[in-house]
Amino acid sequence: AQTVTQSQPEMSVQEAETVTLSCTYDTSESDYYLFWYKQPPSRQMILVIRQEAYKQQNATENRFSVNFQKAAKSFSLKISDSQLGDAAMYFCAYRIRGGSNYKLTFGKGTLLTVNP
Amino acid sequence: NAGVMQNPRHLVRRRGQEARLRCSPMKGHSHVYWYRQLPEEGLKFMVYLQKENIIDESGMPKERFSAEFPKEGPSILRIQQVVRGDSAAYFCASSTTGSHYGYTFGSGTRLTVV
Numbered sequence: 001a002q003t004v005t006q007s008q009p010e011m012s013v014q015e016a017e018t019v020t021l022s023c024t025y026d027t028s029e030s031d032y033y034l035f036w037y038k039q040p041p042s043r044q045m046i047l048v049i050r051q052e053a054y055k056q057q058n059a060t061e062n063r064f065s066v067n068f069q070k071a072a073k074s075f076s077l078k079i080s081d082s083q084l085g086d087a088a089m090y091f092c093a094y095r096i097r098g099g100s101n102y103k104l105t106f107g108k109g110t111l112l113t114v115n116p
Numbered sequence: 117n118a119g120v121m122q123n124p125r126h127l128v129r130r131r132g133q134e135a136r137l138r139c140s141p142m143k144g145h146s147h148v149y150w151y152r153q154l155p156e157e158g159l160k161f162m163v164y165l166q167k168e169n170i171i172d173e174s175g176m177p178k179e180r181f182s183a184e185f186p187k188e189g190p191s192i193l194r195i196q197q198v199v200r201g202d203s204a205a206y207f208c209a210s211s212t213t214g215s216h217y218g219y220t221f222g223s224g225t226r227l228t229v230v
Contacts, residue, residue, distance in 0.1 A: 102219065
């Protein structure tokens, strides 16, 4: 069974600084997707960034980037130039690629606080 | 172009009552997923449906929980005889066939059982 582990229940960062959120996962599959979702107090789940396992290049979306280490089964999220609006719960998630089931497996989340 | 709509946003039920949670997927989406988020936890998969079919219900409790996605109308997650342990946020998501972009989530329904 696939599992996703986020070892940092809480993190804090100063506005304009950089923070990295950790995620490790366990799977016997070779082809899969990894995601980071943001959940602000509004509760809405917002997709931040996505990585295909077959791609060696790390995904980047504006101030958000990932460090994907497939052999180590590690998928960390780096937020640069942190803004107050980045404060939220961040969830790492995994999904098998292909097949007809798109079930996501989530970690328990990391609560990010941004200090002004 | 409305996103995934869930209602109600908050639902309070007494122990033993029934809870009905509704989810209208995004226009053009034929796949619906339900997830449950317990306090201090990530989202846990419950069920995956396509129109009139349950594809995967491996995450659904065996008793009291059921889900449907009829040909017309929203998807419904139904919890009979609710207990305190059912208190959680229930999220619905939808996608198109072959979507590789994760999927679009609704804002969830927070169920409180008193």
